[in-house]
Amino acid sequence: MSSSIRRTFNSDALTRLAQALAVIASATLAGCQTTSSLEPGSATPVANISAKIKQKPIFLARKPTPQTPPHDVWERIREGFQLQDGNDLNPRIEQQRLWYANNPSFLETAGERGSLYMHYVVERLEERNMPLELALLPVIESAYNPMALSRSDAAGIWQFIPSTGRYFNLRQTNFYDGRRDITASTTAALDYLTRLHDMFNGDWLLALAAYNAGEGTVSRAIERNDKLNLPTDYWNLPLPQETRDYVPKLLALSQVVMSPEAYGVNLNPIANQPYFDVVELNQRMDLSKVAAMANIDEDELIQLNPAFKKRLTIDGPQHLLVPTSKSQLLTASLSNMKPEELIDWQQYRVRPGDSLASIASRYQVSANTLKDLNKLSGNRLSRGQTLTIPVQPGITPALPVFQELASEDSKPTRTRTYKVKKGDNLVQVARINKVDVKDLQHWNKLSGQNLKVGQTLVMQDNSKPAKATISTRAIASNASSAKNQESDQKSMQYKIQKGDSLYLVAKRFNVEMQHLKRWNPRSGQALKPGQTLTVYLPH
Structure with a gap:
């Protein structure tokens, strides 16, 4: 990586690097007067520095803490840095700083995208007294893209894999993915980092390494070095290359954020105030409808609520994140809407x-x-x-007609099937089952008339009977009085087909089953193919 960076370095990047080195040099001179972290004549830190020794950062000078709250989130983050001590002139960090200096647009783009979420993340970190460098971790993980999905199926700004997400109560369904939920995933990530911090005796660098590679990988590396009487701090562990680069990336990024001008990076200010509010819902809704209701840009609403995969508030929490300027309007709109206007x-x-x-x-x-x-x-x-x-x-x-006529216990059937026999064709099957050929093609998505032996055809039982045409108006007006008007009704004989039942026959001719039983007292419930039933057709 280092050689490729050097090959691609242009003159502008070299200028920025020279500026950065000037800042580093001046800061180092000041820092060396107050620390003994380096051996005389050495250009790298002493291996395995005790975690108990607190050192002042020497890669650049700290600004004094202002008396008033910062107006910019970037400044607020800088004031909360806790991981800079002892990381001066580390070649692994320097290599990553070179990359950021040569690719200023990466941090600028990630900052623009993260401007929606960064204030929220910073506040949650401060509540737990965690290092604010961790607010930059989503830049490393996903460039603050909530839709990011890795090759290992890690998702969201904090890049949880499915199993770890479920462990930290991030629900994952067809409609909702808690790994993409800004507030839920942030809580889960800080819970996970806190747990790792405790597991590795308060060492944030080891905790970060474990966040990337897993606690098992880091623990085994520590055990190996311990057995060999080698240092067990992060910088000396035999870790996968990705993890060896992971912590330096975050520390280098923090140093660039500390002094972006020195690296040619332009960080647009992010207002030090909440970007979104949480609005409770009392029903499931479509995000498009919510956006129209509160005059919110639909894409912005989706960026704030990326966990709802189909833009429907299903399976997830019944609330939405909305821009603070729109939250009161949405709340008022929801309270004023009639029930029939809501989805x-x-x-x-x-x-x-x-x-x-x-x-x-x-x-x-x-x-x-x-x-x-x-x-x-x-x-x-x-x-x-x-x-x-x-x-x-x-x-x-x-409700369909069969549900109006039948009780829950009758368990009516609305479709039936027919298995194609040798010699069958579409016209014969339609005639046998008293359905229209076009209906048979439509129900089974048949583009032609060719059938295969053993093929199963599906037929709907709301098709018109072959020997009688019955209007729905006649059903509605005459079904209730059928018993008293049988003498005026036309009767017909219906031959039972395979798969028929009293219920199906009653439904087919739009008569009540109790009447069909009365007209055919010897029919019983078990009908046989070829058996004949008398049916009085409604007017």
């Missing part, structure tokens, strides 16, 4: 006879919407499967 989300358990089309029609959404929300690759549903469906509170979804 809610319901869990629906698939029942026998349900189809994706029928459920979509019932809830007045498209089948494609249901497929996308529930990650369905096709149209087939399984009994007992749970679907998440957007509905409007106060609006009762229309």
Whole structure:
């Protein structure tokens, strides 16, 4: 990495480096008068410096702590640095500083992106009295990109892998990923870092190494050096190369933030005040609707709430992060909206006879919407499967006819299947099952008329009977009085097909099952193919 950096160094970078070295040199002269961290004539720190020895930073001069709170988050971060002592003239840190000096846009871009979250992170760190260098850790991890996803499936600004995320209560579903939740992942990251800090006896450099490589890797490296009577501090451990670079990257970044002008980096000011507020919700909502409601830029709202993967507040906490300037407007808008104006989300358990089309029609959404929300690759549903469906509170979804006619215990079936036999063709199958050829093609996504032996075809039982045309108006007006008007009704004989039941026949002809039983007292519940039933058709 060092050689490639030197090859790509341009004249501007060299100028910036010269400025930085001038700052370092002047600071070193001042620092050497108060510390003995270096051996005479040595250009590197003494190995295994005791953690008990507190040294003043000598790579640059500290600014005096101001009497008034800083107006800029960057300045607030600088005032809370705790990890700079003893890290002067370290070649591993210097190598990383060179990279930042040669790539100033990296920190500038990460700072712009992190401007939404950095004040929140700093406040949480200060509450725990943790080093504010840790506010720069998401720059190393993700460049403060909440949508960042690594090759090892680490996600969010703090880059939690799935298992570690679950350990720290970051829920992960099709709709919500707590690793991308700004507030939840920050809490989890600081909990994890605190735990590592305690595990490694208060050594933040070892804790950071463990955050990158895992506590097991660092612990084994310490045990190895201990057995060989070698120093066990971070700088002397045999760690993976990525971890050997990880802590120097953070320390080098901190030094660049301490004096960005010396490295040619332009850090735009970040106001030292909260960027967002938390607004509680009393129902699940669509982020697009929230953005329109409070006049918030939709992309900005998504950047503040990246954990909601489908822009729907499902599976996660029932609150949203919104810009502070918009929080009162959103709160007022929510309180003033009528129930029918809000989108809610319901869990629906698939029942026998349900189809994706029928459920979509019932809830007045498209089948494609249901497929996308529930990650369905096709149209087939399984009994007992749970679907998440957007509905409007106060609006009762229309129940299908079979649910109005039948009780819960009857467990009606709305679809049936037919297995293709040798010699079958589409027209014959349609005629046998008394359905239309076009309907059969539509239900089974058939582009032609070719069938395969053993192929299973699905048919919906709300198709029109072949021998009678019944209008829904006639059903509505005559079904309730069918018993008293049988003498005026037209009767027909229906031959039972394979798979038929009394319920299916009653539904097919839009009559009540109790009437069908009365018209055919010897029919019983078990029908046989070829058996004939009498049916009185409604007017």
